[in-house]
Amino acid sequence: MTVKALLATPGDGQEVVAKGWVRTKRDSKNIVFFEINDGSCLSSLQAVVDKSSSISPETLQRILTGASVSAKGHLVASQGKGQGVELQVDEVKVIGDAPADYPLQKKRHSFEFLREIAHLRPRTNTFGAVTRVRNELAAGVHEFFQDRGFLWIHTPLITGSDAEGAGNMFQVTTLDVGNPPKDESGQVDYDKDFFGKKAHLTVSGQLQVENFACSLGDVYTFGPTFRAENSNTSRHLSEFWMIEPEMAFCDLDDDRAVAEAFIKHLLNRVLNNCEEDMAFFDQWIQKGTIDSLKEVIEKPFAHLTYTQAMEELEKAKEPFEFRPSWGIDLQSEHERYLTEKVVGGPIAVTDYPKDIKAFYMKMNDDGKTVRAMDLLVPRLGEIIGGSQREDDLTKLEARIRSMGMEPEEYDWYLDLRRYGSVPHSGFGLGFERMVQYVTGMQNIRDVIPFPRAPKTIAF
Ligand code: 4AD
Numbered sequence: 001m002t003v004k005a006l007l008a009t010p011g012d013g014q015e016v017v018a019k020g021w022v023r024t025k026r027d028s029k030n031i032v033f034f035e036i037n038d039g040s041c042l043s044s045l046q047a048v049v050d051k052s053s054s055i056s057p058e059t060l061q062r063i064l065t066g067a068s069v070s071a072k073g074h075l076v077a078s079q080g081k082g083q084g085v086e087l088q089v090d091e092v093k094v095i096g097d098a099p100a101d102y103p104l105q106k107k108r109h110s111f112e113f114l115r116e117i118a119h120l121r122p123r124t125n126t127f128g129a130v131t132r133v134r135n136e137l138a139a140g141v142h143e144f145f146q147d148r149g150f151l152w153i154h155t156p157l158i159t160g161s162d163a164e165g166a167g168n169m170f171q172v173t174t175l176d177v178g179n180p181p182k183d184e185s186g187q188v189d190y191d192k193d194f195f196g197k198k199a200h201l202t203v204s205g206q207l208q209v210e211n212f213a214c215s216l217g218d219v220y221t222f223g224p225t226f227r228a229e230n231s232n233t234s235r236h237l238s239e240f241w242m243i244e245p246e247m248a249f250c251d252l253d254d255d256r257a258v259a260e261a262f263i264k265h266l267l268n269r270v271l272n273n274c275e276e277d278m279a280f281f282d283q284w285i286q287k288g289t290i291d292s293l294k295e296v297i298e299k300p301f302a303h304l305t306y307t308q309a310m311e312e313l314e315k316a317k318e319p320f321e322f323r324p325s326w327g328i329d330l331q332s333e334h335e336r337y338l339t340e341k342v343v344g345g346p347i348a349v350t351d352y353p354k355d356i357k358a359f360y361m362k363m364n365d366d367g368k369t370v371r372a373m374d375l376l377v378p379r380l381g382e383i384i385g386g387s388q389r390e391d392d393l394t395k396l397e398a399r400i401r402s403m404g405m406e407p408e409e410y411d412w413y414l415d416l417r418r419y420g421s422v423p424h425s426g427f428g429l430g431f432e433r434m435v436q437y438v439t440g441m442q443n444i445r446d447v448i449p450f451p452r453a454p455k456t457i458a459f
Contacts, residue, residue: 064097066102133439160199175188242431255387
């Protein structure tokens, strides 16, 4: 039985076995107490050994923080405060010793230090809780879309096109980078590369999933994406997971409604199913998280156009580092001001200037703005980016050209506009940003098992 199951069982003296890792040990005159944690829940099971029992002093000495143990005994009502049951141990085996240099001692370690021992941090309370909440969110993603009849599409991770047109891609090659083959003009000859052309890791599954939306209706992706931006911030990773729903016969207003329902579904699921872990985050990581998330579920999300948002920012009496003016991209300080000071909750900002958004977004009649939508949340800023897609072939070709890209490269994508084009929309939710938002964790590197970021790939 897991510790979680044992803790939920009434202690009426039945014989049980608990297996896990020792978190703490206390030695008193006649009794040794130690806590067993197996990751099934935040709490540990208290194990109690009577020193007059047949367990040898040598074995008791080996029960140290970090050691793995198997303890057999009787589950009884706990004498101490805080938990219902404890294990009165009859037999204990140390399965794997952990000498005194075990890096995770009882004291609180900084997250920076824990990143240096990222292989051991799943054994801490915080990373156990993050991992369980992350799992719950992933299950909630599938539940939301599957219940609504969306199909999960497995889009490729290696790609021949740049989905965002932003050029922040990791190249994939089997050429000898020290001595690549050259063509007649002295350029690297990608005909000789593995795929016969330049290839990269994908920044988004959107372009491919659009093809499935325009055949099968409502679809979504959920997988890793890769960005080679040199951003050393608490919200950027070089490898992160993204959920990208895409819906045919759907405009930006519908898209925004799905995004709001989706976020609320995920919050509800975590608040209902991860009570113990959420109480931990609320107490130790970000005070008031639970109440603020409950409030988000209850209220409709605010909506401003980019132009209205800029007006709010321009009249704000805040000492912004970047002066707001129509045409610039919203900076993190602007996003926080809008969500925390103007609205006090999540806010969807739509209709951004075309020059700061990707080539595939549908142009508004003003010729200046596109049907883009970003969802901003307090503390973090942007959590979702999406849009209605340009479904007019001529306009899309012109836009690709005007951005210095080659329409031929996107021929397969343009075919969707050649044959049976329909209005369609979608968005991308950064999965780690969602985990950050729910848990209140400050740094995105602490909500993914092994973070990838510039100069960070040790594990
Ligand atoms: O706004 P982005 O770049 O949108 C897209 O990729 C679209 N193709 C989505 C779509 O319409 N299907 O990224 C979407 C979200 C952002 O809002 C953010 O939450 C997250 O992905 N994100 C990152 N998360 C962690 N590290 C990074 N470097 C991220 N870049 C974007």
